[in-house]
Amino acid sequence: MRTVLGAPEYRDGNGFIAEVIRTSRRKTADIRVEEGAVSVIVPVSTSIEKIDQLLLSKRMWIKEKMALQRDMATASSKQFVSGEAFPYLGRNYRLKVECGPFSPAKLLQGRLVVQTPEGSQQPHMIRNALVRWYKRQASLKIREKVKRYAPIVGVEPAGVNIKTFKSRWGSCTAKGELEFNWLIMLAPNRMVDYVVIHELCHLIHHDHSPEFWREVMRVMPDYQQCREWLRENSEGLVV
Known part of the structure; x- marks a missing residue:
């Protein structure tokens, strides 16, 4: 099992948000796209500049992978807008979307709160944030x-x-x-x-x-x- 250090970091990849996972178990960087969510796993001391360069160099591959996974995903009727209900362990929680720099989804006062920038990619980023939240839980x-x-x-x-x-x-x-x-x-x-x-x-x-x-x-x-x-x-x- 990998050793993950520190709180999650996020980088704006211009059309996607990448979660940075620093680990003492790796000597090289690795990019993963799962459920349309992008993660970059790097050695502990990797600089932000190097991470941004890696994401830029792999941007086309990442976007293609995300598009492919969206096409293959099970159809969902969700629009990822404020007021929609999402189940968690037998209870429904209403989504609250706030505009601003991307931050992880949080369960606050009975609501699932997601903060993302406005734009055409917003529903996709909201879904990514929710998927990451469900996986953490x-x-x-x-x-x-x-x-x-x-x-x-x-x-x-x-x-x-x-x-x-x-x-x-x-x-x-x-x-x-x-x-x-x-x-x-x-x-x-x-x-x-x-x-x-x-x-x-x-x-x-x-x-x-x-x-x-x-x-x-x-x-x-x-x-x-x-x-x-x-x-x-x-x-x-x-x-």
Whole structure:
């Protein structure tokens, strides 16, 4: 797992906002575009000037990647304007859009507050800010739940990672690492519990055998209701 130092930094890439992640685990820079959100992972001592030069040199590639991901993204009816509701762990929170320099989304007084510059790219930047916020919450909340339920299941995962999956909520790798789809944060809290318990149980049984389901039921007797809810509502869990 990478070591990330300090608070997040953001750079304006002229049409996109890049999150700067400084890490002691890298000797070279790396640019990633996930869900249309741009991240640049750099060694700790990398200067802002060098980061800006890198983003400028890769601007065309970044824009092409963002456009491709927008075309492939699951259709959403959201317009990313103030007043729209976004679900988080079973509750809806109204979006509040403020104009100004880009800053991370925050949950303040029952509202999801996003600050971005005005312009044609604003809806896209607002979505990026919300995706980043959901991913941060997923990283915090899911790790808390893994820590809570792992002793009950009687296992210890090798690691916990947050991913983007198209058709599943989680996975258990051959190395014993658990991976979770950040979109589960749009579901009620109990559904997140179910997904965490489900993947933890895969550390004991790597299939969906009767023994596996008995283990899930031992920890979560109402798991079938959660499983059914996700089957019926998964298509609506999009940002």
